[in-house]
Amino acid sequence: MLKYVNTGVVFQEIPDEVTLAVNISNCPCRCPGCHSRYLWGDVGEPLTPLVLDGFIREYGDDITCICFMGGDSEPEYVDMLARYVHKAYPKMKVGWYSGRTRISSAVNKADFDYIKVGPYIEHLGCLKSRTTNQRLYKRASGDGFTDITYRFWSGKD
Template identity: 45%
Template sequence: MLKRSSGVVRFCNYDVVFAEIPGETTLAINIAGCPNRCPGCHSPHLQADAGEVLDDEALEVLLGRYGPAVTCVCFMGGDGAPHEIARLAATVRRLKPKLRVGWYSGCPELPAGVAPETYDYIKLGPWVEALGPLGSPTTNQRFYRVAANGTMEDRTDLFGPSRSRVL
């Protein structure tokens, strides 16, 4: 069972990246306080409850700085406060309606009460080192493109030889 936070979201760092959301120039915001503790985690520093508070004001500053240079904002983590991440995603949509929004979650499925259409892209699944990353044919993680009606189309194939399916 995941430990739930008080709703305060913190971020350790951010970067403009090109691989996490295929076809997008993405402002990836690395969220702290990860409760998952996946063995072999490639970002164990994100397990600590550290970093700066990510609230609407901090998000607005980041969007002001990087919004014109990116096509997407992706929250990398946030499993301890999924409803707050969804609220921040709505803030992105309100402030910069043309930006697409993604969420990389280590949860095996979308948490109850989080509407898929909050996002344009969702990655689900914990890191399992033996199964490999999204590009591995044995990965347990799935990458979805979300339609306006909330339908999630599995597009893990964009990362490698995995096959697509619609949920």
């Protein structure tokens, strides 16, 4: 069972969305230089559809997207939660920040509106760096995705 540690309304994780970021624990990636080491342990509360319902009731129209920050230890469960959100709240977008280089073939990528892939590699930088190995994709028409990582880059580096 996935567990979450905390949540926060964020404005920079998903371009053009007001996003409720759900920080998921028990991260198996353990990237050197990680800024969220507190998520490495198996801590927090179970993340269930009922818990997501509570978040959506609490934040209501103030958010346009829910983004799962982690969950790489149980990708099929993250996928199930994404399907649930889309079915129960058709207007809500769903994102997933994964530290893996590829999404598991057991996951239906079309269940997500946004997917970030790539471990954090300190010398390459985060999404804001033009040298980053990480990529954020937005679902395009059908099951295709478009790389929108450039949206994080400023005009100067």
